[in-house]
Amino acid sequence: MSRILTTIAFDADDTLWHNERFFKLTQAHFQDLLADYADPDHLAERLLEAEKRNIGQYGFGIKGFVLSMIETAIDVTEDRVPARVIRSLIEAGQDMLRHPIELLPHAAEAVAAVAETHTVLLVTKGDLLDQERKLAQSGLGEMFDGVEIVSAKTTPIYAEIFARHGDGAERAMMIGNSMKSDVVPVVQAGGWGVYVPHGLTWEIEHAAPPTGAARYRELSDLGAVPALVAEIG
DSSP: OOOOOOOEEOOTTTTTBBOHHHHHHHHHHHHHHHTTTSHHHHHHHHHHHHHHHHHHHHHHHEEHHHHHHHHHHHHHHHOOHHHHHHHHHHHHHHHHOOOOEEEEETTHHHHHHHHHSSSEEEEESOOOHHHHHHHHHHHHHOOOOOEEEEEEOHHHHHHHHHHHSSSSSSGGEEEESSSSIIIIHHHHHHSSSOOOOOOOGGGGGOOOOOTTOOOEOOSSSSSGGGHHHHHHH
16 A cells, blocks of 8 residues: 655754744844834834845845845934944844754654655755755754755745655645745645744744645644654555
8 A cells, every 4th residue: 555645844944943033033133233223113124024025136044134134224224324233233144154053842853753754855945055054063964865945935846846856746745834835835736734833933934824725734843743644644
């Protein structure tokens, strides 16, 4: 009897290891630096607007985040932002790029368990060098049969990845913390989308869950992944 599932894919940031909390800490520092020019809520709104505008040019990741902070600082100060503030924002981004990786609970165990029986992929988006650095530091790299670092996670991209690495989206599962990027497009491609919530999720990654879809699941943490995979077959 053939398996229903042959390919299991994991998201990286805030699914396997912490990520968003470092962005939140840097954003708080950004708000402190510009406290004389704008209140925190206004700065947060302006920064989010800049990030949305710039995704098409900078993509996802720390470098685009830093450039969006600098752009916002220039805008809210009407071109009067002190050079020391720009320097501090650049240094904050460099600190983020050097930050050690901290795995989320059950991450290593979940990947190792499903790797014994299935093709296992890492599918993530963001800056290529930074994502490669984090994967190398995570200690999980050798467990994956394939790694895909993409500029966006869309239904066609998932369909192509699962066709190339496995038996198509219909026999694949994607596990992640972003409803918009990790779950909805996979379900639309015909695969299983598994949502594992994280306490912090970037506003841009929010989306309505596909609650009526037969192939949508939600788990409290990665520890439940092996049992779900076994249950589906």
